Amino acid sequence: MGPWRLPLLVAALAGCLLPARGCVMCDPNVVEALKSLETDYLPGHLEAKHHENVMERVKQAVEAFKDLPIDEDSYMGVVDEATLQKAAWSLLKDLKRIMDSDVKGELFVKELFWTLHLAKDNFASYAAQFQKAGLMLQPLIWCSTCQKQVHSCRKSSNCGERKVKVHQMEDMILDCELNWHKISQGLTDYSFYRVWGNNSETLMSKGKEPTLTKTMVRPKDAGTYRCELGSVQSSPATIIYFHVTVLPKRIVEEIPSPNTETKDEVALGEVTLDRPQTATTLQSQSPKPEKVLRSRLVGLLIWGFVVLIASVATV
Template sequence: MGPQVALLVAALAGCLLPARSCVTCDRRVVAALDALEKEYLPTHLAPERHREVMEKIRQTVRNFRDLPDLEDTFMGVIDEATMETSVLSFLRSVRLIRNSDIADDTFVNEFSWMLTLEKAAFRGYVTRFQREDFCPNKCGTMLQLLIWCSNCKKQLHVCRKSRDCGVLQINVHETEDLILDCELDWHKLSQGLTYYSFYRVWGSDSETLVSEGKRPTLIKRLVRPEDAGNYRCELGTERSGPATVIRFEVTVLPQRIFGEITSKSSTFVTQPSTTETQSPTIRTQSPVIGTEAEEIWGDLSPTLRPSECSNPKNVRTGLLIGLLLWSFLLLILGFVTGILCFRSGMVIDSIKSRYHTEMAAAPRDQAPESQLSPSHVLKVPKDKDTGPSHK
């Protein structure tokens, strides 16, 4: 509540100066209002109403600073992002009114309604800023650049909170890389920051500077057991002392001996090497014993994909396709057989017809033996020598 009270007092003091709206601090808004008065009104409004209407418009814009229905008291300050959003919205609405080419009372009513909507939108922008973007640091000291609507000046506001941002527990295996990250989300939004300094803490009153620079991380390659201990990261500012202080408690675990499964796929990764090898399918001579072996093979078992044939849907689909293929094949065979049978009947009838034709055309003397008369049969004399002898 302290920073808000200070800003409120400053805003009340600024009321002694000529009151100004936040959006009128931007030159683009002032230029848009001047162009409206000098270019648009003379051609779309009666001359005797120019001054009255323009004064009402300017007074309404100045009243953007009066937000009595705001949930939190408006402190009279906004950041550059909120200012840009409000200005662009205002300029867009003015451009739409001018492009509509309306005049006289229609113009006055439409412009008055537009200003009402823009003031409500500005109230929403301010509410979001005061809830989320005003002093967003949860710890440490942040220098936030704000715009004071009373005089349109940009000034640094110090958001002071506890510099101690807590302790982080870091576990790392021997011969692997130790990474200490000191950056917080609001560091990139803060002004006047200097360097990140990492210290190795040896005791209550002893520490050694390890590194210093713009980078928010400390990377130590191939850590050893003697690298375990306490570390401290400090982010400095130009004039307000340390912005944040983060402490790390590093524990160096024994070196990884066995392969680690990186995912559900059947691959092993050995540290610190990044080479991946295919997991063996033979379980003999495994270096893993007892529970560890069961865990590894238990993790590997889900990677075996079941055969697609085991899926009942696939089985039914295959049977149906096979049945259709066989039915189609049998249909073709039946069709071919029918054609062949029909063709064979025609061939037989043709042969019979040709045979009868040839028989009718043959001469009489060539009649078959069965048609010869008995008188034409030659009698062969019996051989006297071949028969039996009679005494």
């Protein structure tokens, strides 16, 4: 294959990928990286007769990115911008690693297609990171056309129930935020309600903060609470119920610090005055019987020796 056909092959590759895209090809940096691989790297690292076949297989591998099973809980043929950027960056990093390694020939081909295989698996894991419940409004990119539109993920707005246990006189924190809230569009305010037994509700707070905090709770604070995240549409985006149980006050046992002196402890070198002495203390301070007997025997020996000298002197 002559050098004049290389630009045409690159253009044909890009043209073939545009209709199907495979999502990662929606990122212009990926298109540029594949062009660089074709024009800058292949001529010096692979025989010319293999260029066309390799690039055709690359085209098919990238197109296969979109051939993921459609599942409403994971991949729906669309991705958000953050997912696209993450998948594209991962692929670009691996392509750069191959080109920097200067690998050639058959080893280069194996490394390239193994990298594309791993990149597809990474893309599948990234694309599965959608919310499991709630109404999400988000700008998404259609993998088939690379068009970006605001997409409504219509799932049940009831996001389940939470059981919360808190001790009396401690703080109760109810968190209504889900991991997809920050990337969604068209959301308004968080509203927290106290739900009563007769199905009536009392609004406790409303605003941008996703948490409700109540300090020093008492037994009367136990019960059911409801959080609702509003949206620009008629229905809320998220509803969560909290069932709060107030436990008895926590009993904390005070343990003296090891650095704190007690009544029976005195720092080294200190002298205590007017300290009451217990029987144990007096007993520890009194001499032992063995020492008393020994001192008496020594005294008798000394007096006997004195008497003996005095008798000799008299004679």
